Amino acid sequence: MLVNAHTHLDQCWAAKFRPKTPVPFHNWLLRQTRRDQNMLQSETGEKRIQAGIEEGIAELLAAGTTHVGDVTRTGLSVQPLVDSGLSGVIYLDILGLEPNVGDFLLQRATHILDGFRDQAANGRPGSNLQIGLSLNALYNTSFKTVEKIVAFCETEAVPLCVHAAESDQENEALIDGTGLLFDLPGHLGSDLRPEVTEIGVIPTLEKLGVLDLKPLLLHMNYATKDDLDIVKNTGAVIVHCPRASHILKNRPALLRHMLKKEIPVALGTESLALVETLDVRDEAEFAKELHAGMVFAGAIDNMLTGA
Numbered sequence: 001m002l003v004n005a006h007t008h009l010d011q012c013w014a015a016k017f018r019p020k021t022p023v024p025f026h027n028w029l030l031r032q033t034r035r036d037q038n039m040l041q042s043e044t045g046e047k048r049i050q051a052g053i054e055e056g057i058a059e060l061l062a063a064g065t066t067h068v069g070d071v072t073r074t075g076l077s078v079q080p081l082v083d084s085g086l087s088g089v090i091y092l093d094i095l096g097l098e099p100n101v102g103d104f105l106l107q108r109a110t111h112i113l114d115g116f117r118d119q120a121a122n123g124r125p126g127s128n129l130q131i132g133l134s135l136n137a138l139y140n141t142s143f144k145t146v147e148k149i150v151a152f153c154e155t156e157a158v159p160l161c162v163h164a165a166e167s168d169q170e171n172e173a174l175i176d177g178t179g180l181l182f183d184l185p186g187h188l189g190s191d192l193r194p195e196v197t198e199i200g201v202i203p204t205l206e207k208l209g210v211l212d213l214k215p216l217l218l219h220m221n222y223a224t225k226d227d228l229d230i231v232k233n234t235g236a237v238i239v240h241c242p243r244a245s246h247i248l249k250n251r252p253a254l255l256r257h258m259l260k261k262e263i264p265v266a267l268g269t270e271s272l273a274l275v276e277t278l279d280v281r282d283e284a285e286f287a288k289e290l291h292a293g294m295v296f297a298g299a300i301d302n303m304l305t306g307a
């Protein structure tokens with residue numbers, strides 16, 4: 001068993017734009033969001049995204065991956081993953097400060113889930129896969145939509161993941177209503193801004209009922225020891241993606257404290273738009289160097305197999 005708990009296969013096409021040296025998170029996010037929009041609007045966009053997904057799956061299989069947690073904005077990775085024989089969860093990405101965008105994506109998710117279940121009922125291959133939802137992040141999703149995501153996952157009994165505390169600016173946006181992520185929608189031409197709760201990302205996720213769903217918490221670089229106390233005993237699993245954190249100038253997650261508090265941790269590569277390979281063993285090697293002297297290498301090896 002080899003688990004890569006976080007990928008974005010529909011960004012494999014953007015591997016050629018991978019930063020070679022560390023860049024600030026918000027700069028990269030702004031550029032990649034624009035690139036994604038342009039790609040989806042171009043005539044050959046879907047085909048090029050599909051070709052990237054096929055290459056990404058081939059790389060996962062060549063690395064010996066057995067289980068994957070893929071976040072898909074386009075939904076285009078669903079069928080190729082079903083056909084691949086891989087196990088795991090395909091998380092349909094939901095976001096949008098405009099409630100109608102969230103509603104549209106949730107409707108599409110319902111449609112994809114129904115189709116997936118119909119195929120399963122007819123004995124299709126890929127029954128080792130599940131469909132889930134991804135709450136992309138609190139700074140780019142209206143809380144009305146977050147409530148609907150939570151209700152959807154409860155009603156349909158499907159898993160959830162969320163990008164959480166990846167950047168320190170997430171807390172700044174939520175607590176103070178300031179900072180680069182707070183202003184990001186303006187740079188993308190929107191008048192809307194993220195909601196302000198005056199509390200950090202993890203307490204907000206708790207308040208909105210997200211933690212009750214035992215989500216995969218992606219990144220968690222800026223989760224504090226107090227945040228980890230909230231997370232422990234919820235059944236949530238943290239996905240550590242140290243190479244992506246490094247290239248985006250985010251601080252390394254408090255892995256030693258996560259393990260000390262007995263919170264389950266998995267490893268994920270994130271996307272080829274950020275890291276060189278989808279081989280999660282490369283992520284483990286990077287993590288071992290990063291946390292040398294603080295975390296036993298054997299504990300990191302265990303994360304590869306979900307032990």
Ligand SMILES: [Zn+2]
Nearest residue numbers: 008163218270
């Ligand atoms: Zn991600």
